[in-house]
Amino acid sequence: MGAFLSRWLSEFWTISIESGVWLVAGFVLAGLIHTLIPNAWMAKHLAGRGAWPIAKASLLGIPLPLCSCSVIPVAAGLRRSGASRGASAAFTISTPQTGEESIPLTWALFGPVFALVRPVIAVATAFTAGALIELLAPSHEREDEPNDSALTSPRRKPGDTGDTPRECRATHAGSPRSREGLVEGKACGHGCADESSGPRSLPSRLVEALRFGLVTMPKDLAPWLLVGLVLSALIGAAIPDDWIESNIGTGIVPMLMMLLVGLPLYICATSTTPVAFTLVAAGLSPGAALVLLLAGPATNMATMAWVVKDLGKRALAIYLVVIAVFAVACGLAFDALLVGTIRLAETGPLHEHAAASAVQISGAIALIAMLLLALGLRYIPPMLGAKRHAEAHA
Numbered sequence: 001m002g003a004f005l006s007r008w009l010s011e012f013w014t015i016s017i018e019s020g021v022w023l024v025a026g027f028v029l030a031g032l033i034h035t036l037i038p039n040a041w042m043a044k045h046l047a048g049r050g051a052w053p054i055a056k057a058s059l060l061g062i063p064l065p066l067c068s069c070s071v072i073p074v075a076a077g078l079r080r081s082g083a084s085r086g087a088s089a090a091f092t093i094s095t096p097q098t099g100e101e102s103i104p105l106t107w108a109l110f111g112p113v114f115a116l117v118r119p120v121i122a123v124a125t126a127f128t129a130g131a132l133i134e135l136l137a138p139s140h141e142r143e144d145e146p147n148d149s150a151l152t153s154p155r156r157k158p159g160d161t162g163d164t165p166r167e168c169r170a171t172h173a174g175s176p177r178s179r180e181g182l183v184e185g186k187a188c189g190h191g192c193a194d195e196s197s198g199p200r201s202l203p204s205r206l207v208e209a210l211r212f213g214l215v216t217m218p219k220d221l222a223p224w225l226l227v228g229l230v231l232s233a234l235i236g237a238a239i240p241d242d243w244i245e246s247n248i249g250t251g252i253v254p255m256l257m258m259l260l261v262g263l264p265l266y267i268c269a270t271s272t273t274p275v276a277f278t279l280v281a282a283g284l285s286p287g288a289a290l291v292l293l294l295a296g297p298a299t300n301m302a303t304m305a306w307v308v309k310d311l312g313k314r315a316l317a318i319y320l321v322v323i324a325v326f327a328v329a330c331g332l333a334f335d336a337l338l339v340g341t342i343r344l345a346e347t348g349p350l351h352e353h354a355a356a357s358a359v360q361i362s363g364a365i366a367l368i369a370m371l372l373l374a375l376g377l378r379y380i381p382p383m384l385g386a387k388r389h390a391e392a393h394a
Contacts, residue, residue, distance in 0.1 A: 004237060011236035013364065015229055015274050018345040021363030022108045023225075023270070024214075024370065026101025031213020033063050035205050046091065047082035051131060057087040058126035061094030062119050071095045072306045085311050086134030089319060092307070094126035096297040102269040106293075109277040111343030114286065114334075121294060121330045129322035137315035214370060215377070221268060222374035228271025232278040239282040254288040255331045259324055262296030269297040277344070286342050287335035294327040 046057050071092055079088040098119040107115035200208075218225075248254050267275075276289035299320065307316045 007237035008233050011278075012229060012233035015232050015236070015278075016364035016367055017360045018108055019105050019274060019363075020365070020367035021359060022104040023101050024363055024366050026104050026270075027213040027217055027370075028210065029213070030101060030217055031209035031211070034212045034217075035209045037064065043078055043082065046078055046084075046087045049084050049134070051127075053084055053087040054090045054127055054130040054134065057083070057091040057130065058094045058123045061091050061096075061126060062098045062123065064095050072302055076306060076310060079310055084134060085137060085315065086130035086132075088130075089133045089307065089311060089315065090126040090130030092303065093129055093298045093319070093323065094122045097122035097125070097269055097294060102273055105270065105273050109273060109345045110280075110286070111341060113338055113341035114290070117330075117334065117338065118290070118293060121290075121326065122298075125294065125298075125323060125326040128326070129319055132318045132322060133311060133315045137312050137318060215374070218370050218374035219378045221270060222371050222378060224268050224271045226271075226371055226375070228267070228273070228275050232274035235275065235278040235282060239278075248283075250285045250288075250335070252328065252332065254284060255291045255328050258284075258288050258292040258331075259295050259327060262292050263299045263320065263324070264301060267296040267300075269293070272296050280342070281344060285331075285335050286339055287331035287333075290334050291327045291331040294330065295323055298323050 042060060045060070046053050075088050075092045075095075078091060079085070083091070103115055103119060106118055248257075262272075272293055276284075276293050279292075280286055280289045304316055304320075307319050311319075
């Protein structure tokens with residue numbers, strides 16, 4: 001037991017070393033983009049019918065810092081603000097499949113080709129699914145009378161409609177991003193701000209970006225990211241190199257296994273990446289890992305429930321079939337054509353091969369500290385509140 005724990009700790013530290021700098025940089029970039037792309041702008045550009053709004057929704061999903069659960073209320077709001085069924089579905093697929101923090105992490109662990117292929121496939125999958133849903137799935141509501149958004153609308157802002165911070169909270173109810181708490185006159189977790197005071201200064205926008213990227217977003221993702229890192233270390237400690245290839249084999253069978261595992265579960269793009277890395281190190285083909293990275297983040301039970309509710313059962317069938325077909329087909333194509341481009345980060349105790357640099361060690365420490373802070377902010381205040389409530393009613 002002691003030997004296994006030692007291997008697990010070594011694997012956990014190794015993965016933190018390899019991914020820490022890239023993840024922290026990705027979170028900072030996510031915060032910067034969060035301050036630059038308002039929801040009203042998104043709703044404006046995704047409204048309308050035809051292929052162009054679907055294409056924009058597919059591309060817009062790449063830079064936005066939303067995971068596979070937090071994307072649901074945003075997509076629902078865009079839908080009620082006038083986005084078409086196809087654009088809403090495309091946005092829901094491409095956004096969680098990629099992100100600022102997952103792309104540089106993929107580059108660090110798998111190499112540049114794998115990192116660039118991932119968002120390209122995500123856009124193609126999203127556009128195809130959105131176009132087919134727009135063509136084949138029946139509408140559930142009159143397209144010419146969209147409801148006011150529950151989350152965002154180009155016609156409504158807290159500063160110009162009299163919305164109070166409490167009303168802004170209600171507007172964002174249900175989204176993980178709204179848990180950070182709203183401050184009078186300042187931006188909420190979705191970028192809503194009281195604009196009556198005029199444009200914000202550059203320093204205030206930078207502070208908001210860092211706060212969102214290094215505090216708010218990690219608070220939402222910390223449990224899942226930590227699960228991904230812990231599971232990755234467990235796989236690395238328990239499964240010898242090349243065990244999967246020797247005992248399960250390659251080809252379509254492991255890809256279908258990854259598809260069945262990924263479709264119903266909540267796994268975000270960031271936390272799935274180190275898991276896929278350790279599976280490849282244990283012998284899983286890169287194509288099968290790509291299937292997990294494409295199918296897992298884009299689907300979960302909550303996403304499926306929203307698709308059925310807002311887009312319909314036929315839309316859900318199209319949604320799942322397109323994701324499954326693209327994931328497996330692209331996995332097979334990658335193994336056939338691009339497997340030689342994979343450049344796995346160093347594995348094993350860091351290692352007999354090379355010593356970690358000061359930057360890597362600093363990144364690992366910063367990542368672990370950020371996760372611990374995020375977990376504390378996420379869970380300690382509710383626990384203290386529950387304790388005080390129990391004492392008050394004792």
